[in-house]
Amino acid sequence: MSGALPVAIGNYLGLSTAIFFIGVAGVLLRRNPLVMLMSIELMWNAANLLFLAYARVWLNNAGHIFAFLVITVAAAEAAIGLAIIVTVFRTRANVDVDEVHALRG
Amino acid sequence: MTALWWLIAIVLIATAVWTISASKPVYSVVALLAHFLALAVSYIMLSAEFLGVIQIVIYVGAILVLFVFVIALLSSGVASFSVGPNRMKKGVWPAGIAVAVAFGLMTWKLAGVVASPKVGGSLSTVPGTAGAFGSVADFGKALFTTYLLPFEITAFVLMVAVIGVILLAGDRSVHDPSPKRAALVRREMREAILRGGEE
Numbered sequence: 001m002s003g004a005l006p007v008a009i010g011n012y013l014g015l016s017t018a019i020f021f022i023g024v025a026g027v028l029l030r031r032n033p034l035v036m037l038m039s040i041e042l043m044w045n046a047a048n049l050l051f052l053a054y055a056r057v058w059l060n061n062a063g064h065i066f067a068f069l070v071i072t073v074a075a076a077e078a079a080i081g082l083a084i085i086v087t088v089f090r091t092r093a094n095v096d097v098d099e100v101h102a103l104r105g
Numbered sequence: 106m107t108a109l110w111w112l113i114a115i116v117l118i119a120t121a122v123w124t125i126s127a128s129k130p131v132y133s134v135v136a137l138l139a140h141f142l143a144l145a146v147s148y149i150m151l152s153a154e155f156l157g158v159i160q161i162v163i164y165v166g167a168i169l170v171l172f173v174f175v176i177a178l179l180s181s182g183v184a185s186f187s188v189g190p191n192r193m194k195k196g197v198w199p200a201g202i203a204v205a206v207a208f209g210l211m212t213w214k215l216a217g218v219v220a221s222p223k224v225g226g227s228l229s230t231v232p233g234t235a236g237a238f239g240s241v242a243d244f245g246k247a248l249f250t251t252y253l254l255p256f257e258i259t260a261f262v263l264m265v266a267v268i269g270v271i272l273l274a275g276d277r278s279v280h281d282p283s284p285k286r287a288a289l290v291r292r293e294m295r296e297a298i299l300r301g302g303e304e
Contacts, residue, residue, distance in 0.1 A: 006106035006150070010219040015114050017215060019121050021208040026125030028200040034130045034176065038137050041168065042121050045144055048156075056151045059238055061247040065255065067156055068248070071163055072259045076266035078168045082175045083273040089179050 005056065012053035020046035033088075037081045044074040110150065116143040130176050134169055141165050152239040 019042055026039030048067045055063025120143065123136035141164045148157035237243060248256055 006110040013215045017211050022121040025204045035133050038133050052151045052153045065252045076262050079266050079270050083270040086274050
């Protein structure tokens, strides 16, 4: 889909910032580790949106490659994080980040 | 196009808020699903068609399914899985104010960034043939020539993730018997030895 973008780059900056800080608020305000991981995913994607927006503005492919790498690392992070949650739940039978003080089993 | 952009933006913000404020993790996953689909549309509007498809395949097809699996796994456990919406009952307002201040600072700095002509740039039309920028061919050529090393590092990252998950969540009782089981084994061995002595 070629052609000019519908809005200025500042709108993308504002949208990305808003989504990123919604993710920050989710990490700070929730104590369910699953929702915290999802908030982190929100932050990854806000960064990705900005990578792609600037790649489009400058017509440079590097933003696409970097967004691809970010998606890969986010997948790895989600897998590891969920494995940690499952392990903690197996030993404590409770999922609340405030009650988990140590990573020892 | 402008109206579509604003519609997508509203959907993105609304689903993000729904994700962090849902009462159950499953609702958060549904909200995140809508968020990712809207993001994929937004990527395609930015002429990143391949990334839009990748967004749906990897995020919706892999990561969200993983979340759903873990929720199903944990919900069938012994304890109830209803966790309150707030992390700190007293800390909601300080945390909210901190986030708001950080958001304001970031917006202020970014407004300065947009004002500078070099960084702000102009949204020119794509030169050359239609759809060349961001197409699969364009992306693949860059990925396998200029950015081959980052691509290889991606493979390493995924391998580390696989090994880490197996180490963390794998069944450890096969290699590392629990004390109870070890004691059982020792008792069986003792009994076998005693029986051998009696014969």
